[in-house]
Each structure stands twice: as C-alpha cells, then as structure tokens.
Amino acid sequence: MIWRLAVVGFGLAAVLTGQKSDSAKLIAELEAENAAYLRLLSDWGKLVQYGSENAELRPPAPGVNRVVFFGDEIFEKWENFFPGKPYLNRGITHQATGQMLVRFRQDVIALKPRVVVILGGANDFAGYAGPATEGTIGENIMTMTELAKLHGIKVVLASVTPICDCYQILSARRPPGRILGLNGWLKGYALKSGAVYADVYSVLAEGRNMKKELTVDGLLPNAEGYALMAPVIEKAIAAALRGSAGQ
Amino acid sequence: MKSLTNVSVVLLTGLATVGADWLTDGGDPQRNNWQKDEKLLSVTTAKDIKLLWKIRFDNETRAMHNLLPPLVIGSVDTAPGPKQLVIQAGVSDNLYAIDAATGKQFWHTKFENTFNEAAGGRGPSVLCPGGMTANVTIGPGGAPGKYTIYAASWDGRLHQLDAATGKHITAPTKFMPPNGKPYAMNLWKNVVYTHSAQGCGGNPNTAYAYDLATNKVGSWGPAGGGMWGRSGPAISAKHDTMYTGTGDGRWAPEDGVYGNGMIGVRQNKDTKALDLVDYYGPSNAEWLVKRDLDMQVTPTIFNYKGKEYMVDASKECRLYFMDTESIGGDDHRTPLQRTPLICNEMVDFAEAGIWGSLTSWEDSKGTRWVLTPFWGPKHSKYKAPIENGVVKKGAVAAFKVVDGKDGKPSLAAAWISRDMDQAEPPVIANGVVFGYGSGENTAQAYPDVGLDFRAERRIPKSTHAVLFALDAQTGKELWNSGKQIEKFNHWSGIAVANGRIYINTFDGYVYCFGIQQ
Numbered sequence: 125m126i127w128r129l130a131v132v133g134f135g136l137a138a139v140l141t142g143q144k145s146d147s148a149k150l151i152a153e154l155e156a157e158n159a160a161y162l163r164l165l166s167d168w169g170k171l172v173q174y175g176s177e178n179a180e181l182r183p184p185a186p187g188v189n190r191v192v193f194f195g196d197e198i199f200e201k202w203e204n205f206f207p208g209k210p211y212l213n214r215g216i217t218h219q220a221t222g223q224m225l226v227r228f229r230q231d232v233i234a235l236k237p238r239v240v241v242i243l244g245g246a247n248d249f250a251g252y253a254g255p256a257t258e259g260t261i262g263e264n265i266m267t268m269t270e271l272a273k274l275h276g277i278k279v280v281l282a283s284v285t286p287i288c289d290c291y292q293i294l295s296a297r298r299p300p301g302r303i304l305g306l307n308g309w310l311k312g313y314a315l316k317s318g319a320v321y322a323d324v325y326s327v328l329a330e331g332r333n334m335k336k337e338l339t340v341d342g343l344l345p346n347a348e349g350y351a352l353m354a355p356v357i358e359k360a361i362a363a364a365l366r367g368s369a370g371q
Numbered sequence: 372m373k374s375l376t377n378v379s380v381v382l383l384t385g386l387a388t389v390g391a392d393w394l395t396d397g398g399d400p401q402r403n404n405w406q407k408d409e410k411l412l413s414v415t416t417a418k419d420i421k422l423l424w425k426i427r428f429d430n431e432t433r434a435m436h437n438l439l440p441p442l443v444i445g446s447v448d449t450a451p452g453p454k455q456l457v458i459q460a461g462v463s464d465n466l467y468a469i470d471a472a473t474g475k476q477f478w479h480t481k482f483e484n485t486f487n488e489a490a491g492g493r494g495p496s497v498l499c500p501g502g503m504t505a506n507v508t509i510g511p512g513g514a515p516g517k518y519t520i521y522a523a524s525w526d527g528r529l530h531q532l533d534a535a536t537g538k539h540i541t542a543p544t545k546f547m548p549p550n551g552k553p554y555a556m557n558l559w560k561n562v563v564y565t566h567s568a569q570g571c572g573g574n575p576n577t578a579y580a581y582d583l584a585t586n587k588v589g590s591w592g593p594a595g596g597g598m599w600g601r602s603g604p605a606i607s608a609k610h611d612t613m614y615t616g617t618g619d620g621r622w623a624p625e626d627g628v629y630g631n632g633m634i635g636v637r638q639n640k641d642t643k644a645l646d647l648v649d650y651y652g653p654s655n656a657e658w659l660v661k662r663d664l665d666m667q668v669t670p671t672i673f674n675y676k677g678k679e680y681m682v683d684a685s686k687e688c689r690l691y692f693m694d695t696e697s698i699g700g701d702d703h704r705t706p707l708q709r710t711p712l713i714c715n716e717m718v719d720f721a722e723a724g725i726w727g728s729l730t731s732w733e734d735s736k737g738t739r740w741v742l743t744p745f746w747g748p749k750h751s752k753y754k755a756p757i758e759n760g761v762v763k764k765g766a767v768a769a770f771k772v773v774d775g776k777d778g779k780p781s782l783a784a785a786w787i788s789r790d791m792d793q794a795e796p797p798v799i800a801n802g803v804v805f806g807y808g809s810g811e812n813t814a815q816a817y818p819d820v821g822l823d824f825r826a827e828r829r830i831p832k833s834t835h836a837v838l839f840a841l842d843a844q845t846g847k848e849l850w851n852s853g854k855q856i857e858k859f860n861h862w863s864g865i866a867v868a869n870g871r872i873y874i875n876t877f878d879g880y881v882y883c884f885g886i887q888q
Binding site: 162163165166167172175176177178179180 | 654655656657658659661662687716717718719818
C-alpha cells in the first residue's frame, strides 16, 4: 500500500503546485482509486458478483451432476463455457485465494454441486490481495477442500496456468518458478486429501512458459487454449464423480 | 384531480385560474406523481421559475424528520373567500395551512396527544422517529369548495378536519396502535389506507384500512417485512386493492411470511377486514433480504391500452413491471419484466438504490412513461439512449412502455438525468419533470465506526436540496434552484400545482417556486 500512498501524495502535491491542466485528470484518477479501495473494503470477497444470480438458482434436479468452476479470471473469461452442461462458472477476475475462501459458502456450498473445480493462486503471487506465499495459498486451498468434503462435494484441484512474457512482462509478478512450485504442492495435496488434480498447466505450457499461440495476452488462454483445458478438466470431474482421487 | 369548484370560482371572481389540486402523496391514489392539470409550467416557461415565497414553521424536529410532503387544494371556500391552500403536515403532530397567494399561514392545528411515551426510552431515532409519520390525505367535503383532511396522529387516532378552518369535523377515533410509524395515507372509495414499518413502538408491521362509513378498521400483516414505501400504499382502481412492497423479512409464503416482496390486500366488503388477494416475490428474494435490499418503494399504477399495470422497485435498483391481474404470475415469482440493474453496483443498503416512489404519465402522443429516482452512481452496465452527464450521487431514469414482438408491453430505457445529490421522487407536469436532490447524508455504516445511522452523525454531513426542472422527453436540464434552498430534507417530497412547485426542508421551511403571475 505504501507505493499507493506515495502516488496519492505526489498527486496532491502536483495539484497544490498549480498544475491545473493536469489536476482534474489526477483528481479523477485518485477518486477512481479511492472508489476501488472502498469497493474492496466493503466487499472483500466480492460476494456481490454472483450473490443475486445464486439466489435465483434452484437446487439441481435429482441425477444432475452440478459442477462449480471456482476461481479467478482464468475461469471467468472462459467463453463458450461448456454449453449444455450443468456447470456454473464462478470465476472472479483478480481474485486471490483468501477472497475465494470468503465466498466459498455462497458461491459453492450453497449451490449444492456434486463437484467443485478450484483454480487459484496466481493472483496471490501477483499481490492483488496483499503479500502471499505458497504457504498462505496452500492454507486457503486446504480450507476450501475441507469445507467441500464436509458438505459432500467432490474436489478437483486445477493447476495454476502458465504465463509468458510474449505480450507484456508478466513474469515479474508471477514468477514461473513459483507457479511450478505451487502446482507441485497442489498435486501432492490432492493425492493426500482425496481430491483430483487436473493438470491444465501441461497442455498450455512449453517449458516454463505459456505457448504464445494459446494465449491472448500471456495470461488468459485463447479459445484454442480453453479447448485444450476442457477435456483435462472433464476427465478430472469424471474421476471425482467416480471417486478415484489423486489423478 | 380537477377541482370541480374552480370553474365557478373563475367565473364568479375573475381570479387567475387555480384549476389543479395535489390532494395526496403522489398526487393521486395510484401514486402517479403526475400533475395532469398544469398549464403555466412548461418546457418554455421553466427558465422563468423564481422563488416566490418561503415560510418557516415551528414544528419540532424528530430525528431527521420535520415536514412531510406538502399538499395543495386549488380552491377552498373559506370565510374570507375562495383560497388556494397548501396543506403542510409536521412530524410533531402539527398541521398547517398556507395561503398559496401570500405565503402566509392561514391556520394551524396541533393534535392533542393521548400517547405517553415510556420514560427512559430511546427517544426518537431515524428509523423510529415517533410523531405523525403518515402524510395526511384530502378528500371531498360535503359540498363544492369543501374538503376534508384525514390525519393520523402519533397516538394512532384518525382525525377528520375541515380544510377551510383546520377544525375537527368529528371527534378523533381509534385507527391503529400509537407510535407505529404509519406511512402516507391514501383515500379510496371512502376507505383510508396506510401501512407501517420498522416495528416501531413494538408494533407489528401492518396494513390498515379505515372504513369511514362504519368506523371499522381492517388490518393485515405480512408477518415479517415492514412496508415502508414512503408515499404509502398505491390503490388499484380496477381491483380496489391496496399494493405495497415489503422489506426486511424472509420471503416464505408457504409459512405465511411475505418479506421482501409485494402484497395486494383488499377490503372485505362485508366484514371490512383486509384480505390478502395477490403477492409477488422476486426470484432473488433470498439475496435481497440477505443484503438488506428491501422492496420498499411505493408502486405506481396506471392504464396502458386498456389494461392496468403496476411498476415497483427496490433498493437493489431495478424496476418490476406487473399486470395487476396477477402481479407475479402463476408462481407468484414471475412479473411481466424485471429491468436490468440501474444503479447500486456495490450492493449498498443505505446510500444507493431506489427509494421513495415512482412516477408515471402519458404524453400527448400517447406514449406511457415511467420514471424512477435513484441514489448513487449509475450501474456501469446500464445504458440509456440519452444520458445527461456522469451520475455520481443519483439521478432520475426514464422508461417508455413499449410493445414487444409478442405483444406484451415492457419498459424500455429512454433517458437518464444529470447528477442529483440523492435524487428523490420526481413529479411530472405539462411536459416538465420536477426532480430534486435532497442533499441528505444517507450513510448508515462507516469503515471506522461500523453501523451508525444516528441523526447526530448524518445531519452535519448533509448539505442542501436542489430542485431541477427537466425536459420530460429528453431529461435535459431546463432550470435548477442552485443554492436558494438552504437545507436538506429527509423523507419528504414535492407538490406541483397551478404554476408552483412546493418543497420543504429539515429546518421547517416551505419553499414555493414558480412562475410569477
């Protein structure tokens, strides 16, 4: 937060020194920044994004295997999301695992799915919700997994997707080594906890980087990338429904 | 609301026309907020609006409340002769009449209070201020030029007063429990309707109907949510049914609980009891109650192509378009239409959303319009064909009723006004929309102190009201009152009649703006 305060201070100083031509723009930017902080403060988990929509859903009909995809922008931006399937997308852009944990009851448990697919952690590394480590991410993932099990929901843990610096520099905030390290922990924890691990990283990566031809910006998969992820996750869901864990 | 006596008044005295009344909150029992008889105010003359007079009353404030929305009788036969009177109720059991021509007090009545507030209580609060919270309503008297004012005082008694003198026509009678926070009363076919909310005074939230012919009172409670549409209930002329939104409660009709929805209750002609006849619960009612997004707006009811429709709204900030034949369809959860969210992207229970009442009118081309005020910024995904600048604190949003390809009518976005600091329910008159920003600080929670909606915190943070005149076709601003109104108002409203707009403020002033005749 310190750098942000510095920006605010610099901005006010600029206004005071009479740079009137820029001041209106700066004030607008500061107001927008302040509004963003207020939003974050008043709704840390962003419960408002799906809360109303969730309330309109009835419980799944008998025999319907509802699945919730729970994560960040990798899920939220998924176009052509499993048409015809009883799958619910509950991804929220820029969200870290601590925020996901806050909304786990509203956006997962309350929807009574058979399976939850959890994908998160990359935004923790990027610092969207403050400092984070593999340790803090792991604790959040474990808590979500335990909550799901407590409510009879099968868990699929998806690997964090790779990034590349092919359009912009992303690796400074999402170091590929940390992504690999977290994925290794996720795989091990899935085995230990009875969850199913869905390795979507491998179908998108070449070495330590996202394949350029599979991404729109180095972070988000493109349609082709999502098309490669889909069968991996479908297979994991099927395994979870069968009860065969630790894939 | 044509005053039958006015024609004769003009003929006999040669006075300037005083042809319009504003006899109840929202202007009519259907709560359309439409002054149909306006002739002087127009898109052309709006620029000439001036402050004509202001008057201050000594009505004691209770929490943030002072004066209720003003009402207007176009011509009352008084001892000195016919007068246009502004009837102004005050929360501290006061009722004033102002001579509209001079801006001077014409009479004043203070109701005797038979309710003894328990010692050591919490005293007035913003949610339960005590006092006379229901705006009065006015009906015809026994002869031309005679009018009767119906008022419910703090002690729950119904008063019937002669509008010419402010004197009681009959002795006050028991209407409802004292200190129950009823809302603006509505008179329909010799029955006075109201409803209450917030459980004030320990009273259950209840809809009431007082039958003036028999003095019998019917009541019905939703067993949960309070009914706090500020302009009170709206009455369906077709079904003789009182409609209101409910708030602060679960939607569980299977258990007899009707919170966060809408109810329609009708007087039983034989017993005079109120019976539930229809209800509607939004399909996301669970979300609404969880986030305190009450259905707390007074609906508006109107005819369109020979059928009767109703529109209501909520703090969630969308409109619900309903057919009064069956407001929620077969499953009581499916109205004709739910609009997209207009505002309240942050799901704020206090400083955003739709509050108060709605407005509906039909223009000269036969287009039916519905207007809503809203608080807070416009929703980022909501777009109107005409937008009049960035909206940060509130605005008026206008819709047209249009026919879909399937022949079903629906609401289509038309325009959004300029920014207004906490936009309040507008009134439409002769092609001009009169809206206002109350300037009230409506915050109820703060990051540093948590929940705090005390008047002591909110009053110093409030500013002043600003009245606006807008072109009803486009929302374009025609005029505003600038800084002429010195204080904010809370839980009030405006009235428009005979070239004048009336607005009051927290410090006890009534302002009269208009065209100098």
